[in-house]
Amino acid sequence: MDSVNETIDGRVEDLVALTQDLIRFPTINPPGEAYRPCAEYIGERLKKRGFTVEYVRGVGTPGDSDRYPRTNVIARKEGGKPGPCVHFNGHIDVVEVGDGWTLDPFEGIVKDGKVYGRGACDMKGGIASAIIAAEALIDTLPDFPGAIEISGTVDEESGGYGGVAYLAERGWFSKPRVDHVIIPEPLNVDRVCIGHRGVWWAEIETKGRIAHGSMPFLGDSAIRHMSAVLERFENDLYPALEARQSNMPVVPDGARSSTMNINSLHGGQEEGHEGLPAPCVADSCRMIIDRRFLIEEDIDDVRSEIRSILEKLSETRPDFRFDMRELFAVEPSLADKDAPVASTTAAAIRDVLKREAEFVCSPGTYDQKHVDRIGKLKDCIAYGPGVLDLAHQPDEWVGIDDMVAAAKVMALTTARLLGAVK
Numbered sequence: 001m002d003s004v005n006e007t008i009d010g011r012v013e014d015l016v017a018l019t020q021d022l023i024r025f026p027t028i029n030p031p032g033e034a035y036r037p038c039a040e041y042i043g044e045r046l047k048k049r050g051f052t053v054e055y056v057r058g059v060g061t062p063g064d065s066d067r068y069p070r071t072n073v074i075a076r077k078e079g080g081k082p083g084p085c086v087h088f089n090g091h092i093d094v095v096e097v098g099d100g101w102t103l104d105p106f107e108g109i110v111k112d113g114k115v116y117g118r119g120a121c122d123m124k125g126g127i128a129s130a131i132i133a134a135e136a137l138i139d140t141l142p143d144f145p146g147a148i149e150i151s152g153t154v155d156e157e158s159g160g161y162g163g164v165a166y167l168a169e170r171g172w173f174s175k176p177r178v179d180h181v182i183i184p185e186p187l188n189v190d191r192v193c194i195g196h197r198g199v200w201w202a203e204i205e206t207k208g209r210i211a212h213g214s215m216p217f218l219g220d221s222a223i224r225h226m227s228a229v230l231e232r233f234e235n236d237l238y239p240a241l242e243a244r245q246s247n248m249p250v251v252p253d254g255a256r257s258s259t260m261n262i263n264s265l266h267g268g269q270e271e272g273h274e275g276l277p278a279p280c281v282a283d284s285c286r287m288i289i290d291r292r293f294l295i296e297e298d299i300d301d302v303r304s305e306i307r308s309i310l311e312k313l314s315e316t317r318p319d320f321r322f323d324m325r326e327l328f329a330v331e332p333s334l335a336d337k338d339a340p341v342a343s344t345t346a347a348a349i350r351d352v353l354k355r356e357a358e359f360v361c362s363p364g365t366y367d368q369k370h371v372d373r374i375g376k377l378k379d380c381i382a383y384g385p386g387v388l389d390l391a392h393q394p395d396e397w398v399g400i401d402d403m404v405a406a407a408k409v410m411a412l413t414t415a416r417l418l419g420a421v422k
């Protein structure tokens with residue numbers, strides 16, 4: 001494997017330039033900007049290296065249109081003899097830029113050994129590492145057994161429906177085509193991510209009765225009812241969630257317990273002309289919650305915990321009426337750390353970085369859920385060079401040394417999983 005590592009060391013400039021090029025496609029989701037040129041850039045590069053390249057558009061999936069096509073790229077390179085297939089999957093979409101940047105988010109600026117830009121860490125640096133790893137392996141050991149695949153997929157940040165889910169439903173992430181999957185999400189260069197917490201998104205609506213704002217006693221304020229819900233959350237629910245700790249190795253530490261974010265709160269009528277208020281009592285107030293739960297929790301208990309708070313309020317609070325609607329649910333996922341891809345990656349981290357790998361779980365979900373549930377492929381992990389805490393932040397970056405190390409770990413893992421080296 002020394003020769004593969006030397007090849008990677010000789011291609012650091014290429015690795016940096018590739019990362020910069022990927023960052024320069026402003027693949028913001030929503031709406032799904034520049035997906036096609038970004039997918040084609042990856043496809044054209046790999047085609048030149050002997051990969052068979054296919055483009056698959058997630059036709060009719062959320063957000064798909066001729067203006068914003070959900071274009072995915074899948075590239076496959078057969079080795080010299082039959083064997084298993086290792087697949088690297090990276091999402092090409094990035095989240096919105098947001099405030100607080102001191103650098104151009106789409107220029108791909110290199111400074112102090114880091115490449116900066118939206119998506120540098122999450123996860124274009126990871127995609128670049130995987131491409132360099134695969135190319136170095138192919139060039140150095142061209143007769144490797146089996147096959148290597150690299151895919152660039154869309155919409156991970158919005159659920160993955162037009163990307164990995166769409167492809168998995170059509171057999172792209174299943175046996176016998178694929179055996180092992182590595183997703184280079186930013187979980188830090190020395191950590192192997194074997195799963196994630198569950199997600200439950202819901203909308204809660206409290207109901208009131210409209211009346212003139214000068215005589216609120218003739219109506220019934222949905223906003224005041226919602227404030228009663230918030231009070232129960234603050235006094236009862238949040239302390240209970242914080243007290244629940246998982247045995248899953250979730251990082252960072254704060255995500256070891258159950259959490260809930262209140263994503264949004266809307267109450268009352270829209271403001272009218274020039275921001276003048278609607279002179280009415282609010283007849284509706286809606287809240288969106290994002291509950292992240294542990295593998296030790298049952299999703300039905302997660303639902304009924306919130307429902308029982310609301311039901312108790314309808315028993316104790318006059319005229320309290322509510323609706324609760326589920327928006328999205330994902331069960332927690334946990335791969336076996338002794339399974340081939342997890343244990344082989346951990347061993348490669350030890351060999352390349354000369355330190356023990358840490359097995360972790362992600363606080364949020366990522367496309368592993370679709371590979372696992374739809375594709376029925378259990379042998380899937382996330383491993384990539386980005387620093388987890390930088391994902392979605394302003395001035396996001398990826399370290400060049402970390403990308404080089406990750407590429408070596410990926411190449412060694414792949415070579416061992418395929419049986420090309422011991």
Ligand SMILES: [Zn+2]
Pocket residue numbers: 091122123156185186366
């Ligand atoms: Zn990501």
